[in-house]
Amino acid sequence: MLINPILASSARRRMRSWKTPLILLLFGAALLGIAFVTALMPLMGESMTISSARNGLDSYIVLVCAEFALIVLVAPAMTAGSIAGERERQTLEMLLVTNTGSFRIALGKLLESLGYLAFLIVAMLPFNCSILAYGSVGLPYLFQSALFLLLTAYAASSVGLFCSALFRKTVSATIAAYIIVLAIGLMTFLGVTLSGASTYYDFDLAALSREELIALLPKSLFFCPPLGLLALLANQSGALQSVLQQLVGYGNSQALALAGYDLLANAVMAFMACAATVLTLLSTAFVRPRLHARRRRK
Template sequence: MRINPVLRNEAKITVRNKRFTLMLFFYIVVVSIGVVLYYKSFTSEIYVNGLYMQSTTTLYVLMSIVQAIFLIFMVPSLTSSAISSEREKQTLDILLSTKLTPFQIIIGKLLSSSLKVVMLIICTIPLYGICSLIGGVSIVNILELAGFFIVNTIFVGAIGMLISTYAKTSKVSTTITYFLVLFIYIGILIIAYILFMFSMRNNYMNPNIKVNPIIYLSPVTGFISLLSNQLGARETIFYFFQYSGISSYTEYISIGIQLVLSAIFLYLASVKLNPLKKERVKRKSKKLKE
């Protein structure tokens, strides 16, 4: 099996990098300490009143939310400068002169950056496993959550790769990527909520008002739906989903949208990176001028 040369080279650099090893170590240590302290706060209840099962699901939700926020802020920092940094170091032309196609370069950069985050996700699975041992959360739930995070990582990484091919500097690329990611995650939810409230105000006599479909573009919707379906809390904690007409399969819709958009972003990034396209554009512009 032939491994992408860019991925292989970046993986070697990552393995030899002490910073990533220390980051992985301290991340696991901090999360582990948080889990231990959380369960220690329930020690008295376990011995006096028996095991408090709700504490397991609460820990599962808290860990999921913290890790999701961590991924939102970490992934753009790893992918948003993948191409722009090569341009700043003046090594992009050398990379393009190899036998690799622009798409292979983009995929290699994306996978090498996402691999670091995937390792963090995999390393936290044993901590989620504590919830499964005590009860309330199954192994299947944990694997579904990890899979959702991996898809989410690829989606955010694809956004960073696209911006990185257009931006000339890493600072500009990182800034735009963070702004765009926050808009997709939070901004779309705010817009969908405003449109929903506006519709309720103008049609307050209509009980069948539905939320705008743009809400499916935000991965947060799929994340909330995934947790609510796993914990059986769709009709209680997430009553708004049922009331506003959001599908019960929102997590799968969200995964599908993220994968499709990721493919589109990566294709656009490879087209932008293709040096032959620039030559064709120049030739066409010259012909038009003549």
């Protein structure tokens, strides 16, 4: 059978749960409220103005940021109990004595949660498409932002999976997963604010090549998903320059603008994909050894 048995069993159990439609309903209600206030209400006026057309761009930015926050909030909890929950139910040992290896167990648990998150991201697309009525953002940009959100879900889910394989209890794994996700955001952001090209002026930066601008930027900038999302939206919309300037400093923001916002967005997406893959492989190493350690203690 080609399909992962853990994936098939877990996906069937999740889709039959009452929590699945409830989460989808809550996601949809939250995004519908945001889309209605920021994008649809201006269309109900008697005429369209330049300021009302700007609302479409603002609505797109708010929607994508809200979706990013929801995914970061939900994804770690979805996988934090995947392996630890099997330990608590004392079913992990039965899985390990079958032909299903630790890699397939961890991969199946990850793909099941990631598949559901991908389903939520696809369900969010109609809300994002509401801004197409303004013509402020093209359809390719919507799929690009969806790819960023999918990689975010992959990275956050892999953190939860790693903590689930590392800790025995679901509560401990969930707390550790959220601490790690929060630490990644705070540490990379502080690394940007405490270093960089803040003392450079426009004429200094304009004389530099793109390679020199990249070398000038703080390295932690390329590992910060929130700033990568803002750079992606800035590249798509031509807005948010002032927001980035306040967050990373004037010199860093100008160097980033000259080097290209797409550079930072692509680097952050590559980092999330690589880090998630490494964490997934590490998770497989912590599934079976803990069983052997418990037997030795007995």
